[in-house]
Amino acid sequence: MEKLTCALLVDDDQTNNYLNKLLLSRLQVTDKLLVALNGQEALALVEEHCRDASPSCPALILLDVKMPVMNGFEFLEAYAQLTLPRKHAIIIVMLTTSLHPQDMERVQKLQVDGFLSKPLTKEKVEGILETYFNRHL
Amino acid sequence: MAEPEMTVAALLREKEELLLRLQEAEDLISAVRTGAVDALAIQGADGPRIFTLEGADQGYRTLIEQMNEGAMLLSQEGMILYGNAALAELLQQGLEDIIGTNFAAFVPADFQPSWQAIWAKGWSIGKSKGELPLRTLAGQLLPLSLSANVLQFNGGLVLACILTDLSAHHEIKAIRALVAEQNIEISRQQQALKIQEAAQQRVEQAAAEVSRLLEGIPQIAWTANSEGVSTYFNRRWFDYTGRTADQLEQAWWRDYQHPADRDAAAARWQQSLETGHVFEAEFRLLDHTGTYRWMLNRALPSYNERGELMQWIGTCTDIHEQKMTQVRIDQAQKQLQENNAQLQRANIDLDNFIYTASHDLKAPISNIEGLLHALLEELPSADDSSPSAQPVAALLTMMQDSVDRFKRTLDHLTEVTKLQKEYAAPTAWLPLSATIQDVCLDLAPLIQELGVQLEVEITDCPAVLFSEKNLRSVVYNLLSNALKYRAPDRVPHVRIWCQTTDDFLILSVQDNGLGLNLATHQHKLFAMFERFHTHVEGSGIGLYMVKKIMENAGGRIEVQSEVGVGSLFSAYFRRQYI
Known part of the structure; x- marks a missing residue:
């Protein structure tokens, strides 16, 4: 399978990041993996790597909801304001535990490609690749 | 003849004589009028004619002079032979101007025929009456009533007339009418006064009565x-x-x-x-x-x-005491409302807390699970039967069990918070019998396996207004509990039936199972995560959910139980009428 050039994990939970990194590297999904501990860090990384369609611009962003400083919703709102060259090519999938009905409404209003419940598993990763990148492990 | 030789002396003598005669005539008239003479001789063409007032004495004449009506005697030629003072007054002329004139001269032309009629009738039948006006000297017309009688006067016949001033009569009539009118008015006013007085009296009586009553x-x-x-x-x-x-x-x-x-x-x-x-x-x-x-x-x-x-x-x-009591009640009610609001806030906080806690606990537990799996990958393969690997595998299995139980508990908590949110879940009229049959069907394999004697008497269970999911949950929990907590030494016997009261539809589920000691356990029976038996699978959430569902819908759940005999659970559905 042709690997993705780059993926971005956004989660304040270091253990979860460790486990997801482990899973993605074992499944050989991506060449490069960026990690951000909150929305603000993620936004900085996106602005830095995607300004001129470089290979280090993440093709997939896995976004947690509850985070300090800037949470997932706030990230999506800020991201919507950005003007990036190949923005449509960036896939954002939200990863979360259970959603409060209130949050559910909010998610539907924001532009997000997918929505998955934690934890991330091999099957879920396969699903993402098939759905958004037409690739198979 | 001597005439042409009539001298001044002769003329003077004639004048003297005429003056004398005039004097005599005036004296005579006065004498007649005052009654000083009874008879009168008037020199006529054929000798002197004697006029006397036959049978009339001075008293009568005085009476006639004094009376208000005019009186006169007319000769057969119509000449006024005599008139009283009242006549002179009526005609507003001196008697000397009246006596000796023809009466017809005073009658206006329009009324001459009337006068002629009275005159003719008087002379023909001896008396007549009529009304006619006379013209006074000033020209005024004076309405008069005239009655005439023919009298024997000194051997000749005269017409004696009495003239009554009708204007005075009219006036009197008018005055009388006015008086009568005023009399009527006066009596009316008197009547009104009497009524008023009576009314006033009644009012005063009533007021006195009211006061007397009010004093009491x-x-x-x-x-x-x-x-x-x-x-x-x-x-x-x-x-x-x-x-x-x-x-x-x-x-x-x-x-x-x-x-x-x-x-x-x-x-x-x-x-x-x-x-x-x-x-x-x-x-x-x-x-x-x-x-x-x-x-x-x-x-x-x-x-x-x-x-x-x-x-x-x-x-x-x-109303001071009532008012004060009311104020206290109001205050208490206000306090109650505040407490209620506080409780509701606390409830919402609790819901949010459960939600947040279960949510926040999910992440670390799934991390632990993930780490556990990562660890498994790192360890030698599971079929490694080396002595050192055995205890590690057992430990890992136990860790996985703990993780699973932790996750299950979190799921139940999530269920509970969902239940709270479904407080206002949509309701429908549901036949209880259909739900019971569905649940029996779901549990059929277990029922058959255990050989349960199931008695279902639900033909006359009316419909209830309830959330479909919640109704199912209640029935399922009660029935599955009855099976779950069976006594191992008896054939399970479960009976389901309905009763209705005015307010409730009561669904009862009775078993012959293990039973509970309610004296020690009642308060914990419906609490969250309480379990009384460890030999069977159970989360300790079922009865809590049932209780919540029933209470949220305005009903309740009751239990009767005896250790070693069995339990009877009764769900009270509040009845609603369409």
Whole structure:
């Protein structure tokens, strides 16, 4: 399978990041993996790597909801304001535990490609690749 | 002849003679009029004619002279032979100008025929009557009634006439009519006065009666007139205010009312005065000790038989104690509402807490699970049967069990929070029997496996207005519990039936299972995560959910149980009528 050039994990939970990194590297999904501990860090990384369609611009962003400083919703709102060259090519999938009905409404209003419940598993990763990148492990 | 030789002396002599005769004539007339002579000789063409007043003495003549009617004697030629003073007055001329003239000269031309008729009739049958006007010297017409009689006068016949002034008669008639009219008016007024007096008397009697009654009642009582001016207070008023009866002043309400209440009360009073509607106001009234007490003031208008508002009769009832009690109740109620609101907030907080806790616990537990799996990958393969690997594998299995139980608990918690959110879940009219049959069908394999004797008597269970999911949950929990907590030494016997009361539909599920000691466990039976038996699978959430569902829907759950005999659970569904 042709690997993705780059993926971005956004989660304040270091253990979860460790486990997801482990899973993605074992499944050989991506060449490069960026990690951000909150929305603000993620936004900085996106602005830095995607300004001129470089290979280090993440093709997939896995976004947690509850985070300090800037949470997932706030990230999506800020991201919507950005003007990036190949923005449509960036896939954002939200990863979360259970959603409060209130949050559910909010998610539907924001532009997000997918929505998955934690934890991330091999099957879920396969699903993402098939759905958004037409690739198979 | 001597004529041409008539001398001045002769002419003087003739004049002397004529003057003498005139004098004689005047004297004669005067004598006749005053009755000084009884007879009169008038020199006519064929010798002197003697006129006497036959049978008339001086008294009669005086009477005739004195009377108000005009009187006259007419000769057969129509000449006035005699007239009294009243006649002269009527015709407004001296008698000397009247006597000797023809009466017809005084009758206006238009009435000559009338006069002729009276005249002719008088002479022909001896008497006649009629009305006609005469013309006075000044030209006025004078209405007269004339009655004529033929009399024997000195051997000849004369027509004696009496003339009555009809204008006076008319006037009298008019005056009489006026008097009569005034009399009627006076008697009418007298009648009205009498009625008024009677009415006044009745009013006074009524007022006296009202006062007498009002003195007898235990409340303050008062009356006011239709303008709203106080007219009476009973003894209670003076006892209450400490005023004496002679200090009755008009501004009484305002003086004793609490400043915060008086305007509203006055406005209501004004409104009642304008509309005639019952007056009712509550206000604090100052008593003689200087304390304000709550009063209920009510007044009804009193009407007379003509529907006129006569007076207002009012009472002032001391409602201080009730009012104070009401205030305390209101305060307690307010406190209760506040507590309730606080409880609701606490409930919401608790829901949010459960949600957040279960949510926040999910992440670390799934991390632990993930780490556990990562660890498994790192360890030698599971089929490694080396002695050192065995205890590690067992430990890892136990860790996985713990993780699973942790996750299950979190799921149940999530269920509970969902239940809270479904407080206002959509409801429908559901036949209870259908739900029971569905649940029995779901549990059929277990029922068959255990050989349960199931008795279902639900043919006459009415429909209930309930959330479908919740109804199923209640029935499922009760029935599966009955199976779950069976006694191992008996054939399980489960009975399901319905009862109805006015307020509730009661679904009962009875088993012959293990039973519970309610004396020690009742309060924990429906609590979250409480379990009394460890030998069977259970989360400790089922009965908690059932209780919550029933209570949220205005019902309840009851239990009867005996250890070693069995349990009876009854779900009370509040009945609603379409």
